[in-house]
Amino acid sequence: MNDNPTRVALVTGGSGGIGRAVAERLASDGMAVAVHYGGNKAKADETVAAITAAGGTAMTVSGDIADEHAMSAAFDAVEQRFDGVDVVVNTAGTMVLSPIATLDLDDLDRMHRTNIRGAFVVSQQAARRVRGGGAVVNFSTSVTRLQFPAYGAYAASKGAVEAMTMVLARELRGRDITVNTVAPGPTATPLFLEGKDESTVTKLSKAAPLERLGTPQDIAETVAFLAGPARWINGQVLYANGGIA
Template sequence: MTDTTTRVALVTGGSGGIGRAVVERLAGDGIAVGVHYAGNKARADETVAAVTASGGRAITVGGDVADEHAMAEAFDAVEREFGGIDVVVNTAGIMLLSPIATLDLDDLDRMHRTNIRGTFVVCQQAAQRLRPGGAIVNFSTSVTRLRFPTYGAYTASKAAVEGMTLILARELRGKDITVNAVAPGPTATPLFLEGKDEAAVDQLAKVAPLERLGTPDDIAEAVAFLAGPARWINGQVLFANGGVA
């Protein structure tokens, strides 16, 4: 049974890390969620099972975010199940680190395909489909301000996301749809912690005035704010980083 009175979200990369925290936070607010995955359906199924076990509503949808046909099918599936879409959250992304001088250009292309083209494709679908009162939440990074070495190519891809976010907000004039981006700082996810020893993690945790790393739940809280009550915040980048920049 579909329920057109229920708000509905599609979360790309919704099966792990920040994406899963976003799914569970939105579901906790009573939003039905399409949990998107690119390659790990089992993990997406686990996320859906956790949501439904808590009384929420969720389905899995798959596909390469950079493939416009696959994402059109993902949007179609969510609309068929829940009656429409109100919120799209673009957490899907990859991060490959290297000094600019030695970066494998294939890695550059991979990041740009997922982070730039993928975000663009999903935003394009969202701009055509979201109901009035809807919200698009993209993902950037606080490294656009922190400027850590080895993050050059990744940060370039996220700076592009910020640019398209701000322009899309203006292009959707009159549709009552907000478009914003969240820019997390150092956050304790498996992706962030991989390859870092305890000393490096401790040092990063002390950078913020709050003297800890962010958590996926911290970032999900910012997303839920932009996806729900924050109707007068539009065309902005929200730096969710505990004050590191």
């Protein structure tokens, strides 16, 4: 167990959308937060500034999540600044929508690299570094249940993340580290809204019994639960979708 009273979280994809909401939420719980970004340093700096302005502690780290050397260096930087890592949340991902019959296979490879290899690399580093009492949270999607047309390749990549997460939870037996996956439903983020017309967004917002889209803050609350008090939830997929599936 970590003797340092300040827990440390690394959030990949923390520069915007769900990642930023997660970083800010964990900081509000008193964690020191490393905000990871792939290419948008300005957005990551904004997240750190927001956390700092609210009285929290944060830093930025960068790197391609699918590059094991870059992510090893990112984890090194967090450990050097904050003396360790207790929570790893992997929100980074990419999505290309297309029917399976017409999907450009280059897009499939790109999603595979980020969503599967990237999640694997981050999970591998987390398995080596997270301290006892810690948590690893990966991200899937409720589309693995909803089976929306055009989401085939994306859902397949996230199904792989779920399988990997379940195995890792069991591989970390005896270390007091939980490993879970959050599977959001339709959530009002730029990634979700891109390329959708107003009627599609309206239809999806009414699909859940709560009759609205999720917000990044809704998802961040789920992550904070898994990263904090939920010590008896392990090796699970939590569907944060308002009851849509």
